[in-house]
Every structure is written in structure tokens, then in C-alpha cells.
Amino acid sequence: MRKGIDGLATFVQDSFELDPYSDSIFLFSGTSKDRYKYLYFDGDGFARIYKRLDNGRLQWPKNEKEVRNLSQQELRWLLEGLSLQQPRAIPKFTKSVF
Template sequence: MLVDFTTVQNIFIICGHTDMRCGIDGLASVVSDKYNLDLFNDAIFLFCGRKKDRYKALYWDRDGFMLLYKRIENGNLQWPKDQDEVKKLTAQELRWLLEGLSIQQPKAIKPAKTGCLY
């Protein structure tokens, strides 16, 4: 069964490089042990190795884990380098990242802060 990841509530990127030889159990261990995140809370977790032309995604699909792997033929990802950080992304930031752009677009219109306008 394919999942529409645009409906996933939580998108997390594991910054820095991850050993891409890891499978489901190894990546799940990184998420739960190193970052103390809930693997089962409608979340997708993204990992990248030293080569920035491939990534893995881990997702709990109610009855088991899905592990997705993609190798990009032309280009590289703009993967954040801070080795000990995990970031929560918006759907727009995920699109930027997977299109080879930085998740911090300097010219993007930022969402307005709610509250008093004056």
C-alpha cells in the first residue's frame, strides 16, 4: 500500500550523515534512542549518508514499518550538516529538500505571525 506523505503530520529530518547500511531496526534505534522521538506518532523520518545523492525514509504504517530508499541520478540534496540535530519540517520544506533546494529559502515568503497587526 502506498502512503500519501502529504498527509503525514510530523516530518523529521535527521541532520548530518547516517550510516546508510542501516535497515529498519537500525534507523528506528537512532530515532528512539538518540533523539527520544516517538516512532509511532504519524511521523516520517528522513536520513542521508555521506553521499548527498541518496536518502532513506522510515514510516510506521499502522501494522509495520516502511523503509523507502531513493538515489537521485542528477544532482544532490542540500542536507543540513549539524550531526547531532533533528529538525521538524513543514511539507513545503520537505518539497524544497527533495527538489535539491535548501530548506531555508532566503526569498521565500515567511508565514505571518498571528495576533495583533498594529
């Protein structure tokens, strides 16, 4: 969690072969999983947000092999401390023929 903007952008590019200038949010967490940073390029510069949770921990991947793309819904669940494998609360509507 010591890397700044340049270090995180280089890490994204070198370790994962991804473009830090793309329209993506890159999340990073420390080993304690009670804090995270995210890096985002908004078109004219990088934004880096740092957050420390006062109560609880993130449901974070255990290693780099578990790194993956998240949907907006999964990102919201992760940042709310929920598991990424949420069961559906209400089943999707299926039209039935009478």
C-alpha cells in the same frame, strides 16, 4: 546508510529520543548526500524508502545539531534539491483599506 528498518527505528528512539511509531517521517542521508532513506510507521508496519539521486545532491544538514522538524513545504523543497530557506516568490496578500 547500512541500517535497515529496525536499526533506523532504534536510532530514532535512542539518539533523538523520538517515537518511531509517531505520525512522522524520519529522513536519513549518507555522507555523499546523493541518496536518502525515509522511515514511516503507517499504523500496521514500517515502510522504508531508499532513493539514489542520479543528478545532484540534497541540501542536507551538516551535522546532528542541525536536525529539525520540517513542514510539508520544506520537505518537498528538500526532496526536490532546493534549499530549505526559500524566499517567497509572491508576497502574501494584505488587505488594504481604501
